[in-house]
Amino acid sequence: RPAALGEARILERQDQLDDEYDYIIVGAGTAGLTVANRLLLTPRTVSDEVIEAGNGRNFNDPGIQYNITSVPQPDMNNRRQFVWIGCCVGGSSAINGMVAVRGTRTEYDAWAELGGPNSTWTWDGVLPYFKRAMHFTPPEERLAEAFNITWDPNAWGQDEDTKVYASFPNYQNPRLIPMYNAMAKMPRMDIPLDGAGGENGLYWYPSSLDPDTYRRSYARTGHYDEQIQRDNYHLITRQKVRKVLFECDETTAWGVEFFSRDDPEEVVSVRARKEVIISAGTVHTPQILQLSGIGPRPLLEEAGIPVNVELPGVGQNFQDHAYLSVGYTWGNGVGPPVPDIPQLGNPSSVSGPNLGAWIGLPTMTEDFEDMAARYEAQDPAQYLPEGADPTVVAGYAEFQRVHAKLLRSKNTNLMWFPLNGGAGGIVMSMHIVSHGTININVTDPEASPVVDYRALSNPTDMDIMVENIEYMRKYMASPDFAPYGPRETNPGAGVTGEALRAWIRQTYIPTNFHPIATAAKKPKELGGVVDEELRVHGTSKLRVVDGSIMPLLPGANTQQPVYMVAEKVSIPLRANLDKKGAILTLYLHQAVDFIKAAQ
C-alpha cells in the first residue's frame, strides 16, 4: 500500500527527507492525519481512490495491525488479551468497527472537572469540534420511516472541507424492530432525538461510512488521500520513531530520532522548527515519551534511561471499555415474527451496529446509590499498582470523586447494549475504574510496550458487569418476547452469585479496542501528562494529540472523540502558523515489532 502511494507524496527513503520541518507528527493515524490536514494551508483535491479499506471487512487483517498481547491478568484467571491497534496509514481508523458515537454531555463535563478550573473541555466546549470532525448525512427517508430513525441536525456538521463521513447504510435488518420495541418499554428508558446531542437512551447512530460508496470513511481517505499532492506535506512510511530529541536544556523538543524498519541501523534525526506532535496512539505514545526520558523516575532508572522530565503519570491511568457475550436461544427457534419491510438496500452496506441502548446505572438498577457510595468510600491507593506515585494516587482520588457522580447520573453511558436482531448478545461496560499501565519493558525498552489492563482489579468493575448481565436478563424477560420462549444458554439462567462472578472472570474481555489515558490531560500534580492545550508538562515545543490524552473514558467508541480532540487542538496550532511559510509535516508509521511478529 505505501508503495502505490509512494508515487504521490509518500516518501520511502530517508534521504528523500528535508533536514528540518515546521511540525513533525509522529504517527499517521486517526489523530495525526487529522491534525496535519487541518494545519495545511492550500488544500487541493486530487484523488478519491480508495486504496485500502472496504466496509469494515478488514477488521481481522493481520497485515495492518500490531501484534501485542497483554501480560496475564490475575483477575481473569491469568488469561492474556490481544491488544488490537492499527499499524498503517490511517491507524486504528483503518481497521475499526466504524461505529460513530460521542458519549454524553455529563461525560465531557467530567473531563473538564478533571482538567481543573476554567477547563474548556466541557460538552459545550467540545461540541463545535465534534460537528467539524465528521460530515453528517441523514439516513434514506424510507429507512428513517420504517425503522423510526431520528436525528438532530443541530448536533451535526456538514462542513465542505470535512471529508470524514458519518452516514447510514442503505439497509437495516427488520428483526431490529421487535428488539427496539422491547427495549423502548424497559423501565426508565429514554429515547432521545439523537444520541449525538449529548443525552443517552435508546437510539440509532451512524457509521463512519462514505454516503455514496458505502465504503469505510477514515482518517486516510478523509484527511490524506484527498490532500495528497500538497508540496508542503511529507509522509514517510516504514520508519519507527525511537525518541524525541531535546535542546541542551533537556526540555525543549529539538526533533525526533527514528530508524528504518528494514534496517534498524539506518538511524536519522530530523529537526522540528515549531513543534513535535506525538500521535502514536495510547499504546505507543507512552513508550516514545518514556524512551525520551519523560516518565516515572523509578521506571526510567530501572531501564537505564536518563531522566529529562520526571512525569509519573506517563503510562499510568490506562483505561479501556470491557465486554462479554451472553448467549440465548429462542424456544420457537426463530424469535418474534419478522416485520415485512421491503428492502431496496444491500445488507453488506452495514458495517457494524447502528442501534443500541446507552444507559446509566440509575436506569439499570435501583441499587445505584449503594454502588456509588461503596465505590466512593474506597481508599484511592487500595487498587492502584503497588508503589504508585503520590500524584497518581491524588489523581485517582479526584477521578473517584468525579466517577461516583457519574455512577449516580442517569446520563452517563455506563452500559452499551448494541441491538443485533437476535437473542442475547454483547454487554459492554463503558466506564472502567480499574486503572492499568502501559510501560516500556525495562529489560528491552524498544520492544513492544508492556500492556497491563489490571482488569477487574477494582471490584466495582465486577459489580457493574454483574449488573450488565442482569440487565440483559431483564430485557430478554420482556413480555414482548415471552411467546417465543427465550432461554439463556451461556452462562445459563441458574448461574448467579459467586458462580456468575467466576464465569465473568473466565469470559471477560478487558478491551473494546478503545485504550485511553496513558498521557492524560490533567494537572501534573494529579498524575497528568499534558495540559489543556495538550502540551507535555515540563517541556516546550512538545505536544501529544491522540486517544492517550483522554482523562476518563467517554461512554462511546473512541474514534469520533479522537477526531474531536485533533480538531480542537488544531485551533491553537493554526494560530501559531506563519501564513507565508510552508508547513512541512513528517509522518512516521509502521513499527518494527509488527515485522518481527510477521516473521
Ligand SMILES: Cc1cc2nc3c(=O)[nH]c(=O)nc-3n(C[C@H](O)[C@H](O)[C@H](O)COP(=O)(O)OP(=O)(O)OC[C@H]3O[C@@H](n4cnc5c(N)ncnc54)[C@H](O)[C@@H]3O)c2cc1C
Ligand atoms: C479493532 C478496532 C475496532 C474499533 N472499533 C471502533 C468503532 O467501531 N468505533 C469507534 O469509534 N472506535 C473504534 N475503535 C477505536 C478507534 O479506532 C481508536 O480509538 C482511534 O482510531 C485511535 O486513534 P489514535 O489517533 O489515538 O491512534 P491510531 O489511529 O491507532 O494511530 C496511531 C498511529 O501511530 C503509529 N505509530 C505507533 N508507534 C509509532 C512509532 N514508534 N513510530 C511511528 N509511528 C508509530 C501507528 O502505526 C498508527 O498509525 C476501534 C479500534 C480498533 C483497533
